[in-house]
Amino acid sequence: MTDTAILALEDGTVFEGISVGAPGLSVGEVVFNTAMTGYQEILTDPSYARQIVTLTYPHVGNTGCTAQDDEALQAWASGLVVRDVPRRPSNWRSEGSLPEWLRARGIVAIADIDTRKLTRLLRDRGAQNGALMAGNIDVDKALEAARKFPGLEGMDLAKDVSTRSAYPWRDGQLDLDSGEFAQAAPRYKVVAYDYGVKRNILRMLAERGCDVTVVPAQTSATEALALAPDGIFLSNGPGDPQPCDYAIAAIREFLAKKIPLYGICLGHQLLGLAIGATTKKMKFGHHGANHPVIDLDSGRVMITSQNHGFAVDEASLPGNARVTHRSLFDGSNQGFALTDAPAFSFQGHPEAAPGPHDLAPLFDRFIESMRAASR
Numbered sequence: 001m002t003d004t005a006i007l008a009l010e011d012g013t014v015f016e017g018i019s020v021g022a023p024g025l026s027v028g029e030v031v032f033n034t035a036m037t038g039y040q041e042i043l044t045d046p047s048y049a050r051q052i053v054t055l056t057y058p059h060v061g062n063t064g065c066t067a068q069d070d071e072a073l074q075a076w077a078s079g080l081v082v083r084d085v086p087r088r089p090s091n092w093r094s095e096g097s098l099p100e101w102l103r104a105r106g107i108v109a110i111a112d113i114d115t116r117k118l119t120r121l122l123r124d125r126g127a128q129n130g131a132l133m134a135g136n137i138d139v140d141k142a143l144e145a146a147r148k149f150p151g152l153e154g155m156d157l158a159k160d161v162s163t164r165s166a167y168p169w170r171d172g173q174l175d176l177d178s179g180e181f182a183q184a185a186p187r188y189k190v191v192a193y194d195y196g197v198k199r200n201i202l203r204m205l206a207e208r209g210c211d212v213t214v215v216p217a218q219t220s221a222t223e224a225l226a227l228a229p230d231g232i233f234l235s236n237g238p239g240d241p242q243p244c245d246y247a248i249a250a251i252r253e254f255l256a257k258k259i260p261l262y263g264i265c266l267g268h269q270l271l272g273l274a275i276g277a278t279t280k281k282m283k284f285g286h287h288g289a290n291h292p293v294i295d296l297d298s299g300r301v302m303i304t305s306q307n308h309g310f311a312v313d314e315a316s317l318p319g320n321a322r323v324t325h326r327s328l329f330d331g332s333n334q335g336f337a338l339t340d341a342p343a344f345s346f347q348g349h350p351e352a353a354p355g356p357h358d359l360a361p362l363f364d365r366f367i368e369s370m371r372a373a374s375r
């Protein structure tokens with residue numbers, strides 16, 4: 001017997017399907033992601049906290065799940081919406097099926113709904129607050145829960161998903177033959193602010209010779225500087241950047257001290273706020289692994305991984321911020337570099353996981369800025 005599940009949206013739309021995850025009720029902002037692979041990395045990306053993710057690719061779960069592919073200690077997405085889950089996964093690395101994985105983590109998930117119809121609705125009306133319910137179904141209760149969700153605007157989630165205490169990170173990329181993570185000789189000391197960091201970011205820093213200390217989101221600049229870092233990394237993360245005043249204050253101190261700074265996604269938005277720019281909520285955001293972004297310095301088009309619902313308002317950037325990247329989907333800002341401090345940031349996900357690797361050279365740029373500063 002398969003359990004029924006529903007997805008109720010704040011606008012009153014209700015989709016009925018089957019449960020492929022845990023029973024229960026889960027609320028959040030419903031977004032769609034167009035990546036064709038990487039469901040496990042998406043579900044464990046802390047940036048998806050309080051979001052229910054719809055995957056537009058129709059067959060999800062084909063390759064099962066593997067502990068080494070988690071991007072964080074737990075699954076963070078509030079729920080999963082898919083068209084179809086295979087009867088049996090098949091991959092030499094698979095340790096279990098996606099429905100088993102979801103149930104073990106208490107993630108509510110629905111399959112067998114028309115995800116194209118849902119995606120068009122989200123694209124036309126904008127991201128919707130919604131509720132997923134599986135097991136005992138009560139449509140009115142689900143609709144009420146969807147409407148009660150306050151929405152992500154104004155929500156500071158970075159401090160909630162962040163690590164409680166600092167820890168070192170040394171693993172580089174996974175070698176599929178040996179099953180081991182590469183260990184590079186450390187050359188630069190990097191303090192990585194965990195606003196919801198993904199492991200592949202830490203791996204890409206470590207494999208380039210960074211001796212990384214991951215610190216909680218609310219670590220003060222004084223505490224971070226006491227670690228004598230060569231550079232500071234500002235991670236991705238969930239929620240609205242605007243209420244993260246503790247982060248904005250710390251970043252201002254790093255900028256004043258001219259310490260090399262590199263920000264990704266939420267980190268990019270926080271750097272923007274720290275220099276006096278503003279951020280705004282997008283209609284349905286960017287979530288996928290095939291978004292074209294132009295590198296304005298080289299004129300080259302990069303295919304990028306994306307996951308954000310807020311954006312830096314490019315028109316609000318001050319004169320000391322040089323725009324380096326722009327989305328070719330909607331012209332929104334994708335990156336800038338400061339002209340008076342060794343600081344730069346990118347709105348998409350250069351670490352991929354999942355997605356293309358076109359932007360990996362941004363990590364080299366960070367290494368180069370630490371090398372230049374240490375001369």
Ligand SMILES: NC(=O)CC[C@H](N)C(=O)O
Nearest residue numbers: 236237265266308309310
């Ligand atoms: N991936 C991220 O860091 C997302 C940043 C922010 N929470 C947004 O939605 O825009």
